[in-house]
Amino acid sequence: MGFGELQVDPGDIRKAAGELGKVIDKLDQDLTTLESDLAGFGEPWGGDDIGMLIGMCYQGIHDLAMECFAGNLDELEAIAEDLEKMADNYQGSEELSDIEVNRVREILG
Structure with missing residues (x-):
C-alpha cells in the first residue's frame, strides 16, 4: 500500500463486528449477574434513619x-x-468498481 x-x-x-457482538453479549450477561448479585444483598443498611438515608442514596446511584x-x-450495539x-458498503463499492472497470475494458477492446 503506497502513500x-x-x-x-x-x-x-x-x-x-462479530467480535464486538460477543463482547456486548458478555457485558450484558455480566450486567444481569451484577443486578442479581446486588438484589441478593437485600437492604443491609437497615431501617433506621441513617439506614434509610443510605438506602435512598444507594438506590439513586444504583439506578443511574x-x-x-x-x-x-x-451504543455498542449500534x-x-x-x-x-460499513462492510456491506465497502463490498458493494468494490463490486461496482469491478463491474465498471470491466465495462470500460470491454468498450476499449
Missing part, C-alpha cells in the same frame, strides 16, 4: 449506574450494526 492509498477488507470489518451501563450497551453496514 495515500486506502485498503479495506470488508471481511475484517465483519469479523470486528444501571442506566449508564444499559446506554453503553445500546456501533456493531454500523460496522456491518
Whole structure:
C-alpha cells in the first residue's frame, strides 16, 4: 500500500463486528449477574434513619449506574450494526468498481 492509498477488507470489518457482538453479549450477561448479585444483598443498611438515608442514596446511584451501563450497551450495539453496514458498503463499492472497470475494458477492446 503506497502513500495515500486506502485498503479495506470488508471481511475484517465483519469479523470486528462479530467480535464486538460477543463482547456486548458478555457485558450484558455480566450486567444481569451484577443486578442479581446486588438484589441478593437485600437492604443491609437497615431501617433506621441513617439506614434509610443510605438506602435512598444507594438506590439513586444504583439506578443511574444501571442506566449508564444499559446506554453503553445500546451504543455498542449500534456501533456493531454500523460496522456491518460499513462492510456491506465497502463490498458493494468494490463490486461496482469491478463491474465498471470491466465495462470500460470491454468498450476499449
